[in-house]
Amino acid sequence: MSIIYFLIGCSVVLALAFLSAFFWAQRSGQNDDLYTPSVRILLDEDAEDRKE
Known part of the structure; x- marks a missing residue:
């Protein structure tokens, strides 16, 4: 039963x-x-971003 109190406290x-x-x-x-x-x-990309 004490584990339930511990788990409630943790939660x-x-x-x-x-x-x-x-x-x-x-x-x-x-x-x-x-x-x-x-x-x-x-939105449009800048020309710098299209360096392919």
Whole structure:
């Protein structure tokens, strides 16, 4: 029965770690630009990038 308490404690600590990582990512601006990655393939390449 004591292993269940240990596993519950570990899962709570892990969940808090992921929650704090999520809030850190939001504060540091990881998800500021959601539009550009979806249309990046449609943008023209520079002449320098086409060095084939």
